[in-house]
Amino acid sequence: MSPSSQLPGDLRQAVERFAKEPRLLVASDFDGVLAPLVLDPMSARAQPGTIEALRALAALPDVHVAVVSGRDLATLSKLTGLSADDGIVLVGSHGGESSESLTDGSSTPSSGLGAAEQAALEGATEALEAIVERFGEARVEHKPAGVVLHTRGMDDDEAARASAAALAVPDDVPGVRAMRGKSVVELSVLDVTKGSALAALAQKLGTNVTAYFGDDVTDETVFEALDATGGHVTVKVGEGDTAAAYRVDSCEAMPTLLKALLEARATR
């Protein structure tokens, strides 16, 4: 059975239409999409077939590929096994870091924090570490421009109380914004979104349509920016409200979806 024939009819048609466009940007979130969600963030790994399909897409003419994640850039590179030589753009920290410049201007891919941002990060880290001391099972993940409270596996009430405390940190620490995710609250000192990062990348590359696969609230900024009537394909992975035009039940559908896209482009 071909990968394409395993997709729901409306998604199959959208993928086939998309593949016929002149210049494509194919972009995917990492956790919960390429990689199943797991308790230990550093144990997350892309499902077999996903990175291979992205590499094969990136090798085709007029196809650009990006992985866009809340992970910091170094961790994203480590977990995906992708580097600057692979022809795939890595966008980390929700758009705050990237393996190449997202604009055609002179901005560097990843610049250090300013003094005010550094002070905000230190304040956020201190506040989150105090929360973790109160809620013994919560964990902290450190990133270059943010700090994350992890509550996966905790009792629901405890997780809700720890998350509420983390969400309130910006009230006391100026320059910090809180983002909810799946069993996480991230405190970031950057004002960036995946949606604006990907829009900048598409403009720089001169692609005319984008396909994007995401599962979490931070991916909604991309879905909202990509109107299906413009030929873009947006796919929400799993349950929950979304601005995406299509949905698959779980990340287990991703190897097939990416292979279907690869096949459609290679044989258009």
Ligand SMILES: O=P(O)(O)OC[C@H]1O[C@H](O[C@H]2O[C@H](CO)[C@@H](O)[C@H](O)[C@H]2O)[C@H](O)[C@@H](O)[C@@H]1O
């Ligand atoms: O934008 P993404 O690639 O989806 O990254 C979002 C966050 O992913 C990680 O957390 C999530 O995955 C963990 C491992 O499966 C899981 O334990 C956690 O509950 C999920 O929220 C990562 O640790 C965060 O830094 C990312 O922002």
